[in-house]
Amino acid sequence: MASCESRTAAQQAVAADGAQWHPERAAAEPQALGGQHSSIQTMRATIARVAVGVAALLVATLAAQTGQAPSDFALKLIGGLCAGDTIDTFEGTYTRHIDGERTASARFELAPSEQQRLYQLVTAVDLAAYPEYFNPASSSVTIPSPVHVITIRRAGVEHTVRWTDIGSRSPEAVRLRGFIRDLRAFFRDRPEIRRLPKQEAFCM
Secondary structure, eight states, X not given: OHHHHHHHHHHHHHHHTTOOOOHHHHHHHHHHHHHHHHHXXXXXXXXXXXXXXXXXXXXXXXXXXXXXOOTTOEXXXXXXXXXXXXXXXXXXXXXXXXXXXXXXXXXXXXXXXXHHHHHHHHHHHTGGGSOSEEOOOOSSOOSSOOEEEEEEEETTEEEEEEEEOOOOOSHHHHHHHHHHHHHHHHHHTSHHHHTSXXXXXXXX
16 A cells, blocks of 8 residues: 555656656666666776786886885796706795606795895896797707796786797897896705705706
8 A cells, every 4th residue: 555655646746747657667767776786886896906906017117117126026937957946936945856756845035135136137037028938939949948937926916938948049038048047046056955966867
């Protein structure tokens, strides 16, 4: 009875304005408002995600301009000739592949100055500018060909570069090869790394 009275009052109000009463439109209005509310929530969530991404990009850009390593900066290098050694500053571990089955690991902790030095190496090579699959042209092929997978993280953004080094002499390949050499040299003389057993794998 209450709904009937409400409808009559609504009909009277519409009639007073000289318009026609359409019950189906009145019933659809709450659904339309609900759909608009859902769209607004989706839009707000999208804007929030974009804002987070822009903020991370700004932090990374500022860090690059100032030369200071972001607090979350980390890198990981997997591979080399044969199995190679894995350098992982995400976890603070250095893993040596002794042969096809055995591995040995050492934990390390980097001082702030060492972390900054690693960041300078990454910045100098401009690793973020390399594609995920780096395949530069080469007039010859070096065998065996080292396989490298390099991952960096800075300001919440991760980037991975995968490269099979067949001996390209392109400037980008020469620069990346030098970066890997310097990175391995950086860790090679650390006491905890020197205590690891020697690699026994034989490359064909």
